[in-house]
Amino acid sequence: RSQGLDDLAAFLTSLDGSSIGRSPYRAFDGQLTANAQAGAVHFQTLACANCHGPATGYTDSTHGTVTLHDVGTLRTSSGQRLGGPLPGIDTPTLLGLHSTAPYLHDGSAPAVGPVWFVTGGERIQMEDGVFAGGAALPGFPSINEDSAFHGHMVQLPGAGASVTLNGVDGGPGGNARLELRYWPRDDGTLRLIVNGATIEDKNVRREAVQFQWQRLAFDDVPLTAGATNTVRIERIDANNNSIGVDDITIGHADFRALIEPHRVVLDMSDEDQADLVLFLRSLDSTDVGGGEPPLFADGFESGDTSAWFRLVQ
Numbered sequence: 001r002s003q004g005l006d007d008l009a010a011f012l013t014s015l016d017g018s019s020i021g022r023s024p025y026r027a028f029d030g031q032l033t034a035n036a037q038a039g040a041v042h043f044q045t046l047a048c049a050n051c052h053g054p055a056t057g058y059t060d061s062t063h064g065t066v067t068l069h070d071v072g073t074l075r076t077s078s079g080q081r082l083g084g085p086l087p088g089i090d091t092p093t094l095l096g097l098h099s100t101a102p103y104l105h106d107g108s109a110p111a112v113g114p115v116w117f118v119t120g121g122e123r124i125q126m127e128d129g130v131f132a133g134g135a136a137l138p139g140f141p142s143i144n145e146d147s148a149f150h151g152h153m154v155q156l157p158g159a160g161a162s163v164t165l166n167g168v169d170g171g172p173g174g175n176a177r178l179e180l181r182y183w184p185r186d187d188g189t190l191r192l193i194v195n196g197a198t199i200e201d202k203n204v205r206r207e208a209v210q211f212q213w214q215r216l217a218f219d220d221v222p223l224t225a226g227a228t229n230t231v232r233i234e235r236i237d238a239n240n241n242s243i244g245v246d247d248i249t250i251g252h253a254d255f256r257a258l259i260e261p262h263r264v265v266l267d268m269s270d271e272d273q274a275d276l277v278l279f280l281r282s283l284d285s286t287d288v289g290g291g292e293p294p295l296f297a298d299g300f301e302s303g304d305t306s307a308w309f310r311l312v313q
Contacts, residue, residue, distance in 0.1 A: 017057070017288030020096040025281040032282055039279025042272055046264060051091045058094035058283060066090060072258030073104050075120040075249055077150070095288065098281040108179075108215070112277045116265040117219070119177040119251030126163050126233070126245045127152040133160035133234070138244075153183065155242035156190075162234035163245060170223030171252030179251065180216040180233060183244030190243070192218050193232040201236065204243065213246065223252055 027033050032040065043049065051069060052058045060067050068088030078086050089105045103109040109118045127137060134157045154163050170176065178192065184204045192199040200218055207214075223229050233245055256263075265273060 017095065017285050020285040020288070021099060022286075023096075023098045023282045023284040025098055025278055026284070026286070030286060033278070035275045036279045036282045038272075039275035039277070039282075042268065042276045043279055046276075047261075052094050054287065057288065059091045061090050061093070070258055071262060072251070072255045072260075073106075073108070073118060073120045075106070075123050077123045078106060078120070094280055095283050095285070097283055110215075112280055113273070116262050116273075117177070117217075117259070119179070119249075119255050119259050121176075121179075121249045121251035121255045122169060123150075123247050123249045124165055124168065125151045125247050126154045126165075129154070129163040129165040132162045132164065134158065135161040135163055138242075150181070150247050153244040153246045155244055156188075156233075156235040157242045158240060159236055159238045160234070162232055164230060164232040165248070166230050167227045168223070168229040168231045168250055169227045169252065170225055170229045170250075171254045173223060173225035174253035175220045175256065176223045176253060177251040177256060178218045178221050178231070179249040180218075181213055181246040181248070182216055183213055183246070185243055186239045186241030188235055188237040188239050188243050190216065190245075191234045191236050192221070193234060194221055195224065195230055206241075223250075 022030070025033075025036065051060050053060060068090060070088040073089070074086060080086055092103075097103075097112065101111060103112065103115050104118060109115045131154065135154055136157075137152055138155050156162070180190070180192075182190070182204065184206050187204065187206050189201050189203050191201045199221055202216055202218070204214070204216065231248065231250075233248070235243060251259075265276065268276070
């Protein structure tokens, strides 16, 4: 009844594995490099294939009754599903990862590395806080800032300007990850103060082209249980141009627990992490439906045959 819809359906049907572009991270002959093969071993050792199974297109996504996972990246801003709470996210395929940044369901991981530790939580608008030291809502946002902020933003014009959020929920208490969304109009230093104690100072750098909101993360932040916490962001440098702060996400211990399957990568050495990332970036149409798997895991040299296995594709 509609040629346009028929054409659209034909186009979508054509998007099979062969439509994935070749990864630029492969060797010149299209094979995995030695480092990528080492990364493939880490992929199996860390049980990544439990959800990103090679035999099923590096995903466990299902039709009909969907398979959803809550891996700790959901935020109060993530929306709903079928008119109710969002129980999880459909596992994305890793094929073509080299050209699909940013990652996670809301683009909160700008590269592969941050996927290991980006945490969801309650997102709180900074304009809901108490302003001090000259902090204020902008009278008229500039064209560069436009509507890219969530709700509204708060400008911190110089040293001593701050926003304080009261009654912040720390969940069960314990270490949390806080993520601030900010606009770097100038170089500066932002201080995180929680329950009256200085947690950490972080420097921010003005972008050469100021068209991009940035994210600033504070990890292992101690929070008390329940809605008992006070969180303050204060600017402590003396530069003149305002730094805009938009919102902050409070990833308390319950969210941290859900993301642990990804955070285990952080226990690896930098070299092993780099090999794993290289393997992920190397996945392309070559890996659809099979292919020659890499050789053995560590243990080959030692003669410990119990450690030998092959990737199943």
